[in-house]
């Protein structure tokens with residue numbers, strides 16, 4: 001065993017594979033990796049495997065030969081010169097997580113989480129989801145031959161994500177309530193060992209999600225960026241990125257950390273509210289609302305971990321309006337040819353706001369993580385773009401339209 005699961009709050013070792021919190025203090029769980037063998041290695045020693053989650057297997061708590069994988073990760077890191085010009089910066093990259101097998105970063109955590117489910121002998125897996133987790137879990141459960149149940153907030157899941165969960169054969173259950181209600185319910189089922197929970201409260205999920213940071217470092221030849229910006233919903237991803245940074249520091253592969261910067265929507269910003277008052281805990285937002293449905297979460301399970309990640313790296317948390325999110329989404333599409341869903345565009349919107357206020361300097365080296373593909377939410381795009389022009393099938397009529 002190259003790892004153990006411990007309580008993040010009291011340090012107690014957790015043996016029960018179905019536990020999602022500490023039975024002594026109720027704290028959040030985390031994986032403690034034994035990185036002693038990695039201290040003998042260099043980044044180049046991993047390069048014989050293709051870029052992707054499992055290239056970084058010495059940092060992962062699952063044996064690579066037992067991985068349930070769809071060859072996730074290995075996503076592009078785009079230099080964005082047009083956006084640099086628009087925003088007034090010199091060194092901006094976008095890590096495009098929409099290029100994952102089911103179109104979001106969730107696949108990174110799910111390959112590790114579902115591999116763990118198989119390792120502990122689970123037959124049924126489940127999650128609550130704003131959409132992407134369910135799409136990803138459904139695909140990996142199909143690959144592993146497991147039954148899968150997903151609980152979704154009624155009417156608030158983007159069409160592409162819903163279609164994916166149904167298509168991959170999950171039992172899709174629409175809940176009267178929001179994501180937080182769905183999560184509470186699925187946790188009850190997990191507490192009864194009725195299913196193996198694969199929300200990001202499961203400490204194996206963030207383990208896989210660490211790989212986005214490992215890849216960014218690889219792609220930047222281990223030159224640490226000044227800042228990494230990402231959207232924050234349930235808050236596991238920013239924690240995973242932080243955990244990856246601490247592990248790279250532990251093995252001596254980096255000697256400083258980027259400022260981790262979390263972006264939330266104005267209507268759903270419990271972490272930003274805490275950051276503004278310097279608190280390390282947060283008050284849930286009872287009725288979160290935003291066009292970025294993936295981050296429409298008022299009671300982020302990993303919220304305290306996210307705050308730790310932000311404070312420890314001297315980063316910050318900022319909120320943006322829905323209009324700023326949609327504008328940033330269009331800008332990234334039209335200036336860079338990169339299509340992301342609204343939640344993902346929040347990272348660009350956050351950057352624009354922080355650059356305008358001077359918090360981000362023009363020569364900072366910044367990476368924005370854009371977490372999901374534009375095709376996940378076609379309805380929002382169709383509503384925010386001009387409709388197609390109508391024409392008869394006639395070349396001169398079309399020329400007239402194009403001149404108008």
Ligand SMILES: Cc1ncc(COP(=O)(O)O)c(C=O)c1O
Pocket residue numbers: 104130131132133200231232233234235236237238294295341343344371372
């Ligand atoms: C596209 C997208 N971006 C960001 C997030 C937020 O990630 P986290 O919940 O880990 O903060 C999610 C979560 O569902 C998502 O689907």
Ligand SMILES: [Zn+2]
Pocket residue numbers: 007008009010011012022023024025026027
């Ligand atoms: Zn504890």
